[in-house]
Amino acid sequence: MEHLISKYLINDLTREEEVKLKSWLEEDALNRKVFENIVADWKLSADEILTSKSAVLDRIVNSATPSHELPKERSLGAFDYLIRVAAVMVLGIGLYLVWDATNSAETSHVATQEVQIEKEAANGQKLTFELSDGTIVKLNSGSMLSYPKVFSESKREVTLVGEAFFDVARDESRPFKIKSGEVNVQVLGTSFNVRSYPDAEQIEVAVKTGSVSVESSFSESDVVLVPDEMVVYTTGSNFFDKKRIEDSQQVFGWMDQALIFEDRGIKDIIKELSRWYDVKFEIKRELDYKKAFTARYKNPTLKAVLESLSYAYDFEYEIDGKKVIIK
Structure with a gap:
């Protein structure tokens, strides 16, 4: 069938050949994809290439004159030579596009792993x-x-x-x-x-x-x-x-909104509260950083935690948006 595609490319199909090419295209969806792949740089999907590229090549090659029919000997004119050159080019383009699409699919898989x-x-x-x-x-x-x-x-x-x-x-x-x-x-x-x-x-x-x-x-x-x-x-x-x-x-309680301090210093507690509630602390007074604090809370509010801390460390506090002022 490659000689018909070659003639299609140079716009030299007869009416009979147009009908024959059309019939071949309608015969199988894969035929049309091969045709479009060649003449319009249309690429097959990765799965289709992997499962059918052998069939594609066989169909292109086997669509030529059957081996048991001997071709008639005749001189090779300029027009015939052009058609044969075009056919070779078409076959080469088809093979390249199938290889290129396969290679692109493999590259895409590797690239996905690297994302x-x-x-x-x-x-x-x-x-x-x-x-x-x-x-x-x-x-x-x-x-x-x-x-x-x-x-x-x-x-x-x-x-x-x-x-x-x-x-x-x-x-x-x-x-x-x-x-x-x-x-x-x-x-x-x-x-x-x-x-x-x-x-x-x-x-x-x-x-x-x-x-x-x-x-x-x-x-x-x-x-x-x-x-x-x-x-x-x-x-x-x-x-x-x-x-x-x-x-x-x-250890695992944070997943259930359990906030637990076990013999923790106020410095570590402030870091934890900053992450837990998305707030920043401004400390305006001296704190006892050596003193350990133990407490357990279940899904507490920031105010509830600060209330207990203020008693333990003897400070006053103010919540101003996302800022906590200890004074």
Whole structure:
């Protein structure tokens, strides 16, 4: 059929040939796509190319004179030569476009894996979303997760700043790896919490289900955690303090709007409140930074927390929009 397409390109089809070409185009939707691909640079989709490019090439080649019919010998005139050259060009263009579309589809798949997405839970917010592999992520206030739009076939890697809870979809062929500050966390399928704020001196990893491997960026040695275990890493020390989780609410409670302070200093508490309520503090008086504070709240208002803190640390406060003045 390539000789008819060649004649179509040079506008030299007879009425009979036009009917024959039209019949071939209407015979199969794939025929029309091949035709359009050649004459109008129309590209097949990736799936169609992968499943039918062999059939396309066979149809183009086999549409020539059948092998058992010997062509009549005749001299090759200038017009016939032009048609044959055009046919070769058409076949070459068709093969190139099929190759180009296939190559473009493969490039597109790789490019999709390289696209990085950043999800951020601003101060005062919490986010829950799903990754391409089915992993569920819950971001705490003031946190950000960077991850590829589509994970590769060999690995799943994300980068965390702040705090997040992961419920990882199990895939033994592709471990799930989290890079967070000076700590790397690797799992196959489990649920756990990572707390790693840039302004904090410690990074915490706590396991709810399954098992987790935690290692420092400065060492190849790792710590393996099982359910109800956690590890506290002091930045810059390359030291892991592994311990049992005595109070799961203290670690995982933030997902249920539980605000818990256990022997915390006012400096850390102010940082936590700044993220939780998206406010900034202006301190106009001296505070006892060595004094520890313990309290539990369930979905509290900022005013309720400040009331109890004001009694404990003996200060007055004023809430002015997104600013808290301690005086």
